[in-house]
Amino acid sequence: MTLSPLHPPSPGGARTGIPTGIPAGMPSGRLLAPSRRAVPTAIGRAPISGSETLKSVATALDVLECFALDDELGVSDIARRLGIAKSTAHRLLSTLCSRGLTEKNPDTGQYRLGLHLYELGQLAQSRLKLRQTALPLLEDLRRVSGLSVHLGVIDGADIVYAERLETPAGRQLLAGVSRRWPSHCTSSGKAIAAFNAELAQARRDIGFPPRTTGTIRSVADYDLALAETRRLGVGIGHGEAVAGISSVAAPVRDLSGRAYASISVVGPSSALIGDLDRTARLVRTVAGHIAHRLSA
C-alpha cells in the first residue's frame, strides 16, 4: 500500500507502508475479487497475516467487499461466500446496519451497502490533498478538451480514480465503469508505471489479467509499452480496459521525477484518435502544472 503520494508534497519521502506483513501487491483485486477469504482458490495470494488483524473486524470488512459484485445479498449468501456460520453473518450485518454502512432492503429482506458508507467515502475523498490541488486544473482540462477527465492514484499494483469529472456524453460512456483497474490496462497505469519502478514491478509480480482482446498480457509487451510511454511523455490506451474506450494520460511527478499520480482524458476511441498530438500536449501541460503546485 503506497500511501504518501496521495498527500503530497513529500518528494523523495519514505514510502514504506505499515508493517502488517501484507505483501505490497495485495490490494489488487479488491472490489474485483471481493475478498481474500471469499476466494480460497485465489491465485498465489498469501493469506491475511493473522498477527495484526482482528478477526471479527476483518470479517466485517470482508462482508463489505462481498457487495463489490452484487447489489444485494442475503445472510446466507454472505455466510456461504465467506465460509462462516449464518448466525455470524447475521450478527455482522446487524452491526454494520446499526452504523449505516449497510442497509436492509425491507422489500426483499436482502442487504446492501448503506448511505453512511457513501458519506464516509466522500469524507475520505475530500481529504485528499492531491485532489484538492488538482481539482480546478482538472475542471479547466475538461472544459478545454471537452472530454471526461480522470485523476488516477496508485494503490498496490492498481490504479484508483480519485476523481472523475464527466462530460454529459462521458457520463453515459463510463456509467458503471469501475474506479479501480490493474495498472497494465489503462493509460493512467502506464503513465505512472513508466516513471515509478515500484508500481511497474508490483504489476509484473502479480501478472497481467486480460480485460479485452487488446490488453497487454506479457512482461515483454508491458516493458515495451512503458518504454514507449517514457518516449512520448504520455500513456496511451486503446480499448485495453473497455472495448471502444481510449484514453491519454500524463504522469504527475515529484521533484525526483518519480510519478505518484496521473491525469487523463477519456472518450470513445473515435474521438481521441483524431488529434492525439494536441491532446497529449494538453494533458502533459496540465499534469506539469499540478506537479508544480504540489511541489510548492
Added chain:
Amino acid sequence: MTLSPLHPPSPGGARTGIPTGIPAGMPSGRLLAPSRRAVPTAIGRAPISGSETLKSVATALDVLECFALDDELGVSDIARRLGIAKSTAHRLLSTLCSRGLTEKNPDTGQYRLGLHLYELGQLAQSRLKLRQTALPLLEDLRRVSGLSVHLGVIDGADIVYAERLETPAGRQLLAGVSRRWPSHCTSSGKAIAAFNAELAQARRDIGFPPRTTGTIRSVADYDLALAETRRLGVGIGHGEAVAGISSVAAPVRDLSGRAYASISVVGPSSALIGDLDRTARLVRTVAGHIAHRLSA
C-alpha cells in the same frame, strides 16, 4: 433509519428499519459528533444496544467516525476519545489499514481515512436507484439554472446529499460543506419534512441545534416553516445552515404523497433572491419528473 425511500419505487411500502433496538433518530450527529461512545455526555441518547452489535466491530466503526472532525489522528488520540486502551486502538487501526479503510501517513505517523473507503463509498452511491434515475434530470437542472444542484435523502432526522452537481462558482462556495445536515436548517429538509410526518417528528424529538443566527430554534417556528413550505410547494432556506448561502428545494414524493427525497438548487443568497418564483417553478417541475420516473 429510513431505508426504503432511497431505492424506490416502493410507494406506501413498509418503512420499518431493522430491529436493532436503536431509536429512529439515532443517526443524527453522525459525522458531526463523531460517535456515541466518543461523547459520553451525549444529550439523552440511548447507549448502543448491546444485544445486536459486535463490540470490536462497533469500536472499529467508531474509529472511522473519529475522523469526521479531524484529518489525521494518532493512536493515543483515538484511544482517549473512545475510552479504550492504546493497544486496542493500535490493533483496530492496523486492521483498518490492512484493508485500506484507513492509512498511515508515513511523514507524521498519524492515521487518516483511506482510499479504499472512498472506493466503497462510490460503490454505495452508484447503487442508489434514486440517484441513477435522477442524475440526467439533475444535469439538466444545473444547466438551465446555472446553479449547483443537490439531491437530498433522509437519514434519521437529517438530510444527506446523495449527489451534488457543482457549477464552477458553486464548487468554491460549497467546498468543505458537509454532506449531512439536520433537517431543520436546509431547504431540502423543509421540503421533505413538510410532506413526511415521520421526519418532522424525528426532528422535533431531537431538537433544533443552531448553525447560524438564522437557524430555526423552536417547534413553533419549525411548524410555521413547514406550513409555508406546503403552501409554496418548495422549501426555502436563507443562510440557515451557512451564512450567505440560500437554496430552494422541492420534494420528490411517492404516489401516496409522502416525500422521500428532495432536489434543490444552491447559491449565494444574492443570486437566488432575484427570480425566486421562476427558480421555484423550475425545481418543482424537475422534482415532479423524477417522482414520475420512479413511480413507473
Added chain:
DNA sequence: GTCCACTGTCCCGCTCAGTGGGACACATGC
C-alpha cells in the same frame, strides 16, 4: 392443498479471540 428446501432470526454453551496493562524504544520540550 402438501410437501420440500430454503430463508432470516434467535438462543445457548464452549473456547479462543480480543481486551487492558505494562514494557520498551524513540521523540520532543522544558
Added chain:
DNA sequence: GCATGTGTCCCACTGAGCGGGACAGTGGAC
C-alpha cells in the same frame, strides 16, 4: 539532564464472538 509524550509489541485473563441448532416464515413444485 529529566519528564512526558508518542507508537509498537508482548502477555495473561476472561468475556465476547463463534458455530450449532431450533424455530417460524416464505416460495416453488407438484
